Amino acid sequence: MKRICFLLLLCLTICSVEAQSRADLLLEQLLHNPKYVLVVAHRGDWRNHPENSLPAIEGCIEQGVDMVEIDLQRTQDGVLILMHDATLDRTTNGHGRVDEHTYQEIADLRLKAMHGACLTRNHVPTLQEALELCRGRVLINIDKGYQFYDEVVALAEKTGTQGQIVIKSGVPLQQLSQEHPTALDALVLNAPRIAHGEQLSPTEVGDRGLLYMPVVSIDRPESVDFIAAFMKARPVAVECNMNEFNETARQNLEQLREAGIRIWMNSIWGSLCAGYDDDRAVELFQPNDSWGWLLEQGASIIQSDRCLPLLKYLGQRGCRR
Secondary structure, rough: HHHHHHHHHHHHHHHHHHOOOOOHHHHHHHHOOOOOOEEEEEEEOOOOOOOHHHHHHHHHHHOOOOEEEEEEEEOOOOOEEOOOOOOOOOOOOOEEHHHOOHHHHHHHEEEEEEEOEEEEEOOOOOOOHHHHOOOOOOOOEOOOOOHHHHHHHHHHHHHEEEEEEEEEEEEOOOHHHHHOOOHHHHHHHHHHHOOOOOOHHHHHHHHHHEEEEEEEEOOOHHHHHHHHOOOOOOOOOOEEEHHHHHHHHHHHHHHHHHOOOOOEEOOOOHHHOOOOHHHHHHOOOOOOOOHHHHHHHOOOEEEEEEEEHHHHHHHHOOOOO
């Protein structure tokens, strides 16, 4: 009888583990394992596929990336699509503003690859299509989408991806509380439990609303008050951009580290990380003087255009456990 009970317990444990999706496991890492450095793919795997496309997202998942960053625009008839620019010209064979075209008009276009170098057979995806592709497989960071917050929430609920999404913006706390109080409520409700190391399940996170992340240029004087306002709310992370590493940036990073709030840094362009960027790591063969420097400043989320070499580097540094 004891053996039968043991086997039943073992089967239930295995089933419970199997029921956890990869996205659930990544969310646990994001919320509860500060030593695990997450890698975010900027606009998807755009070096091999059109940016903000479904193949670009699929490529990230295959590479083992933790989170994919996407951008949103809204069509004339109210459909949210994946696109960085407000116009169609750079990334498609269309012309003009996105909000002056219907979804069907845009769906008939084709996407360009490598920042316009060639035309592909890929089409512009809707946010709903992207969320369905990502469901259970990868975390999602929505940039250039704060103005569509309520619509994103509705689509997240429809697709069952609430616990996978981090939406961000650079608006001050007071503006966030006025425009989207549910986003602030989610921060405040999550904060005490996360601060005390309690485990929030993906379902609980989703029930409390999307995860929200403030974005700030930490080398500017006004960033001090901006960050201070968000400290009690304890956002999942703060995206820290800096053109130069000055005393203001140093103090802001120190405050975030002491508070135990994750620091998101962008290595995509030197102007966002004081010159410690991807190209320095890969083209100049100086990963310790670029990605390594970001880690020294406390970065535990890095958005990159060079995800594969970054994943390898972090693995060698023991930052992926």
